[in-house]
Amino acid sequence: MSQLVFDPSKVMDIDYTKRTEYLDGLEAIKAAHKVLKEITYTPSLPDKGYTNRSLYVNVDTLEITEKPVTQQMKDVFIGGRGFGLWHLWNAVKPATRWNDPENEIVISPGPVAGMTQYAGTGKSLVVSLSPQTDIPIDSNVGGFYGPLLKFSGFDALELQGKSDKDIILFIDGQKGLIRIEEAPTDPVDSHVLAEVLTHMYAENEADLPNISVVSTGAAAEHSLIGMLNFSFYDRRRKCVRFKQAGRGGIGTVFRDKKIRALVIRGPKVAGDMNHPADPETIAKTGIKYHKEIRENDGSQCMMRRNGTAHIVEIMDAYDLLPVHNFQFGSHPDTHKIDSAYWQSRCTQHTVDGCWYGCSMACAKGADGLVLKTGPYKGDMVTVDGPEYENAAGLGSNCGIFDPDYLLELNFYCDTYGICTITYGTLCAFVMECYQRGILNKERTGGLEMVWGNAEASLEMMHQMARGEGFGKLAGQGVKKLKERFIQNAWGDPQLITDIGMENKGLEYSQYLSKESLAQQGGYALTNKGPQHDEAWVIFMDMVNKQLPTFEDKAEALYYFPLFRTWFGLNGFCKLPWNDVAPKNNSSQPEAHKIPEHVQNYVDLFSATTGIQIDKEELIHQSAKVYNFQRVFNIRMGKGLRLHDAAPYRSMGPVTKEEYESRAERYDKQIVEEMGLDPVGKTTEEKMALHREWRTGRFSKLMDSVYTRRGWTLDGVPTLERLKELGLDVFPEVVEVVKQHL
Amino acid sequence: MKQLVIDFQKCDAGRNCNHECEMECAVRVFKVDDPKQAALQIKAYEDGGGHAVLCDQCGDCVVVCPTEALKRNKLGVVMIDKKVCVGCYMCIGFCEKEAFMRNSDWLTPHKCTSCGVCVKVCPHGALSIVDVPEPPVRII
Incomplete structure (x- = not known):
């Protein structure tokens, strides 16, 4: 990968204060x-x-x-x-x-x-x-x-x-x-x-x-x-x-x-409104971090230039960018929506933090977009992002590589109030079903949901907003669509189940996890469903090769969900933790944890609350809430091993095209991982071997992760674990667990 | 824009003076009796000569300030509006000259505003206020 260099001369010259205003009706609305x-x-x-x-x-x-x-x-x-x-x-x-x-x-x-x-x-x-x-x-x-x-x-x-x-x-x-x-x-x-x-x-x-x-x-x-x-x-x-x-x-x-x-x-914000116990430590830690961003961001992730979209081409290069409903990991047209493009399209002359003091400033904005479709057609708007998830979900995963359409999809998701990640994954599923004949024009009410048809994707979204047509059905999400398609006998139930990328009812976010066992677990063995904020380990697994052994992967799925939960207990964003790193990070022990930043968080918590913690206590704090949430899931009728099952598309090649597109890699795995000879075997036979191997190792990963987390093999926190965490003081929590032991 | 400059042909980095510039700045501008709080800091090198930490009004801090508390005044000098500042200290972290400073007792940061009080008290006449063109705005 060549390092992208920021070139200010390529930034589009757009007046970022210009857009359509909507204040005409304000007084009448207020009066009502x-x-x-x-x-x-x-x-x-x-x-x-x-x-x-x-x-x-x-x-x-x-x-x-x-x-x-x-x-x-x-x-x-x-x-x-x-x-x-x-x-x-x-x-x-x-x-x-x-x-x-x-x-x-x-x-x-x-x-x-x-x-x-x-x-x-x-x-x-x-x-x-x-x-x-x-x-x-x-x-x-x-x-x-x-x-x-x-x-x-x-x-x-x-x-x-x-x-x-x-x-x-x-x-x-x-x-x-x-x-x-x-x-x-x-x-x-x-x-x-x-x-x-x-x-x-x-x-x-x-x-x-x-x-x-x-x-x-x-x-x-x-x-x-x-x-x-x-x-x-x-x-x-x-x-x-x-x-x-x-x-x-x-x-x-x-x-x-x-x-x-x-x-x-709220009141006008000032720098001391939390009334922290130790403002001096907070000031020093903050200034140290701002300097780190100034010195390192330009040669590391360039978050200040591109936001999270900086990884589009990296994911593509490592065959991890979801393409055509997570079938493939790269596409020849990725360059049309890569970070070099977004760097020119997103306004660079402004601050772009979503709260004061965010020097990472990833909340980029693309100004001056004139909408081509829908109720706001012709309006000029500012679009937030696109973040990586949106570029991948609304873009490559649906085969859409037109950046203006991608921005328009992003804009309408936002203003209509729907999740871009969810919409991207469900639209990709609908498109694959259309391409494979599970859906057709009649079943979609005329929407031609072929790969790359941005106008059809936009129309499906407009239908969702109007509450009509196929768009309304699609808005039920992948899980319910799968059930409906199977019920209507529109296609092979196994195929529909395999390619519908959801777990627990939530759509997968935008990383191709087939070649990262750690990320397969990172998605499926989550509390809320497959969202990368709990365990985004694909980069350290696939790109940085920091989790080489099975045990490393299981340990990562113990540590990182807890570490990342902690951000959500305190009101932190996760990105400043690992989207920049100190220059000497790679030579530190446990470099993948970014130890200096972990210490920053320990210091910031202690300095705010006056409660002195260390990095072990940080994990212990999270473990209480994480296990409580697992028990909550069980209380609501989920949260067991069967609910952590993953769709096979997240684990391996479902179709012949997927296998044959990466045949060399898959054949090699048959030799090296399974000790078998692929010569003379049909693609179907080889796919069956892969399915057995891949589902087997996923099951083994589940066993190891559950054990490491202090859960039974059915995924239930043990009474000992609850006691260790002090959750046994809540009798109703203990009661839920007892029914499953 | 007005810019404070120092001539190290004349300044001997405090070897033969009492850091009058720093003291005058601390007392007259920041009302503290501590030269460490001054908006310019003269440092002597061990092997002779020295350097000054001071703001050249480059404007990088204006670009990164999230609240627009930092703006140029009519003279081109970057001024901080303490009522608008939220004390995020990005101006400090992003200042390549390390000329934006912080006093632990104050919430808002501070820096040189080319006011010139130090110029008058320098026994060597090493300090002066000059008028130079504003540099182009950088994308930080």
Whole structure:
């Protein structure tokens, strides 16, 4: 791989302050709002990272209550995802499903969130029962809502109940007001709605950055794959931008509750609002890290130039970029959507962090896109990203290599409120089914879902937003589509099962895991479903070759899910951990863990909360929440070995074309890994050998990982493990586990 | 733009003075009796000569500041608006000259604003304020 060099002369010259505005109807929309409930409260700032209270809102009964954050909550669950899971556990019963009123959406930023001195410290964790998986989903999201929620006085927000009319929850952390408003005529799609609401609730221009809006869009209402957009005001572009709580359909739950938006007006942010125990350590650690980015980013990942899209061509070069529904790992047209292109297309003259102090600045924006299709055809918009996942999911995985169409797909996913990763994987599945005759024009209502047909993909998405046609069906997600296609006898059930890339009901994110056993486990042996944020080990396994042995892989699937869980307990972003590394990292012991950065996190937590931890305690903190979540899954009827099963497409070649496209590699594995001779065998026979070998080693990996995690071979945490973690103090947790031992 | 420059033909890196420039800056600009808090720092090399840590108003910090707290004034000097600053210290981390500074007692960082108080007190006449063209904005 040649090192990409940044060439400023190739950056497109676009006026990044120019775009279509949507503020004309603001006054009329505001006039139609009706106050349903208003209370006053006393705003407060955190003490050592915690405000020590959470806010409960029932959108049906209009109850608004403050709850104390107990010492036990802080000790066991830390914050963020931990608080979300704890509140959700108390809110639901085993029989509760996503659209029951008792299901909650919990937003919690975590004790470190809101720090302004280190990169990636503005995250909130969103937890709910997923419409796709029926178990808890957690999503780690940037934008300003979480930190401003905390600086307005709350460590978490619980939303429960179902309203019968569209409502907005407004929290004014400056004035100490909480208001539920009926919002009958508000725009539906996020890019319009959030712009209108940001200007509606800001008292003047200087107040705009103090507003953050959580919203979704039209497609969340008609599908199970809805996501939430968390806004932040981009001062240079002078527009509202978003980060997404994407996975698992939380946007769908949001609209099922008839919540149109959450709006927060926080206090003006300063550098000490967490009131940390040791601000000096935080300042020094932050400055050290900013210097590291300045010195190393340009010769390492170039996150400041490209964001996460910097890995498109790397994945392609290592045969890991998903192409045509995860069949292949590279494509001759990848150069059309590689980082060199995005470097020229994404605006480079601006800041692009999704919270203050993020020197990694990966929240790139492509300005000046004029839309070619849909309800906003002709409008000029700013598109967030595209991130790697979007370039791969909406692009290569569907055979789409036209960057403008890719941006348009990205834009509509965002404004319609659907997850780009989920949409990419489900569209790729639909396209493969179409190519293989499982679907046809009649079955798709006229959509010609062939590889590369961006217009058809866009039309399917517009249908999803309108709640009509094949698009509405597709919005049910891969799992339900598989069931439907099999039920309708539209194709070979085994083939449909093999190529539908979901696990637990959640679509795979965009890495080709066939040649990385560690990543196969990293996807399938997860709590929430196959999302790389829990165990993105493909790079260290395949590219850096840091996990050569079976034991290394099993150990990585113990350590990294716990290490990465910890980000979500505290309000950290994962990217600053390993998208830049100290110059001497490769010579350090356990280089794949980036030990200096691990120490940074230990220091930042200790300095914020005043609780001194070390790297072992960090993992122990995560293990409590991770195992609690596993038990929660079991309580909801999943979470066992059978639910960790992976589709064969994630493990090996399903079809002849896949095998024959990489025949040399596969034949060699027959010789070297299986000790057999491929000569004289048909492709089908060789595929069968591979299937046996690959599923066998995956099963062996499951055994090893479960054992390492302190679980039974059925994937159930043992009583000893619960005791070790102190989770035995919750009798109901023990009770769930006992039924499965 | 106005820029503070130092002439090391005249400055002897504090060997024969009392760092009057630093003290004047600390006391008059930052109201502290500690030359370490001054926005210019004169360092002597062991084998003779020396160098100064000071802001040349290059503007890199303006580019990286997330809140637009850093802007050039009419004289081209980069000024910090403390009311807008969120204390992220990216300006410190991204300053190649290490001229952006931090006092542990203050939330916001500080640097030289070419005010010239140091110029008047230098016993060797080594400091001066010059007018130079603004460099082009860099993509950082």
